[in-house]
Amino acid sequence: MAVGKITFTKTEREKLAEVLWLLNWISVVTGAILFGLGLFLKIEIQKWQEVMSEQGILYVPHMLITTGLAACGINYLGSKICLDCADTNKFLRWKLVMMPYIVCTFFFTACVLAGALMCYSIRSQLEEALYLGLRNTMRFYKDTDTPGRCYLKKTLDLLQIQFQCCGNTDFRDWFQIQWISSRYLDMTNSAVVDRVRSNVEGKYLMDSVPFSCCSTLSSRPCIQHNLSNPGAHAHYDEQSQQLNLWRRGCQQALLDHYTGIMQSIGLTVLLIWLFELLVLTGVRYLQTAMENVIRLGDPDSESEGWILENSLAETACYNFSIIKSLGKCYQADDDPNINVPTAAAGQEVPSAQVTS
């Protein structure tokens, strides 16, 4: 019992072929869009890759890029096939290719779906990468004379200004890091020496933040030092404290930024996946209808098209048995001719009379 059986007249088959040709060309365009989205995401991630601890999340844009290119190729081939399918003679050229093509496209659409789901699932990995990356960047903020780290101060300052954030989770993260290099500390000053000595690891820690944490929305000039002691500043009330620095942590800011991008991309990829599935269904119907027409012999007659010839369970059993037999014939059985009983001589069957 066939799954999704539909009867097609000749005109219906031709119309289906034309519509599928058009849809395949639209799919080429959506493939290009997929490629563009992957490229955009790659560029966005690479912009701030210095504050991410590992580059593993780049597999998402790479997946999108390859899927986009594959979509362009597959749908271009599909459009060529569908254009020829309007004519029964030309269909014979593609007859042998069509079944593998449909199977390949089916697995390809599964890849597109995987790509879409990846966009949503990457959040936790990104969160971890950002936390570790930002912690390291803040630790190396002062090392503007060490090659390989000299640009990290500028990167972090730009990040905090652009995303309006401060520190990893909070501005207080800066209190636990020495962000002023020892080159700029006056070691003859007793206050400085005392502070360095009072710290277990010999770090110069203080309750102040870099200038890039300053909020432009504050109504008073920025207070960067003595932040744990509000009484040290004139009229530094609760509201002033709220507006003085950026309150959001940079991990949260970047996470929100990338999650927004990924969600939009994921939605677009899901829509593209649905469209590809639709096109694939149409191509399958066209293939089965054309094959039945050839089986019937009359190119102008009606024919049936279906998605699966037998029910889903039977098709699954059949395919498994094919795979099993493929597996069996690769098993090591040295000589297939040993232990095969020969027919007895006395059981020869007389040859039948051939009637002309």
Place this chain on the structure above:
Amino acid sequence: MAVLKVKFTKTRRDKLAQILWILNWISVVTGVILFSLGLFLKVELKKREDLMAEKDIQYVPNMLIAVGLIACAINFLGGKICYDCVDSSKFLRWKLIMLPYIVCTFFFTLCVLVGALMCYSMHWELEEALNLGLMQAMRFYKDTDMPGRCFLKHTVDTLQIQFQCCGNSGYKDWFHIQWISHRYLDMSKKEVVDRLRSNVEGKYLMDGVPFSCCNINSPRPCIQQQITNNSAHFNYEHQTEDQNLWMKGCRQALLEYYTHIMQSIGLTVLITWLFELSVLTGVRYLQTSLENVLRQGDPDSESDGWLLENSLMETARTNLSIIKSLGKSNQINTANNGDPNIDVPSTSKAHYGPDNVPPKEKMETS
């Protein structure tokens, strides 16, 4: 003697009309481009109008917008005319309009040229506006509690961060301005009171700058306070230190930004002007050649096309005399109280027939 006479066969006239139709449609597109460039410039100027003093510089984008719209309309009409000019009978519809159309388009292209030149000349007015505007904005930086000025701190800070500049002409401008409001000064501290007293106008001035002046390229944490005091900071010499703060003045930075935009726009407008001029020349040739064809009577014959029928001097003289006569007919002859009929000697005697002729019997005619 005609200026730049060219002979046109019928096929050449048809081809000219077709090419001009396409060129006119391209000119409509350039008109749209001109309009959008004017709109872009208007938006860019409006974005930072808080930092510009009250000077009328909006006339440049307004001019570009108007010129762009008129270009679209004129070239759309020109496209219609040229499309009809392939056929001599359809040309008759447009015959009377064409010469005024060409004259209007000629003056319009002059407007386009003026628009292009204005883009380059706006530089000086803009500099003046920016100088005054920035000075005001810096003066009101501290007034975040006054309506109408409370946003200036945010505007100046964002400007300095975005354009990587500090102060009007340099960071030292901040030393002459009180940019910390009295509300945030601790009057119980002796040094604060001393500093206020030492200033003639009672302003709290210091050699410090706001945080937005800090240079992100600096290898050391930003030094914002006591900038001119070398001993206040370790390993610091303010005369040689150029990486600590942004060295460029904001007036210079904004001027460069706007000049760059204006130069690009001016160049585009000049190219548009040359294109419009070439289209106008083609339309003029088409008009004169079609009129000559009509004069000759045979629509398939060759005809001459020219830019001016007579030489430049003669055409100028003819036009001036036309304008003068227009002027004269509007003048009032005040000698006879404005009545043109007084004291005009009759040139011929009116003939009323001979005198003293007895009336004849009228013959009734049935």
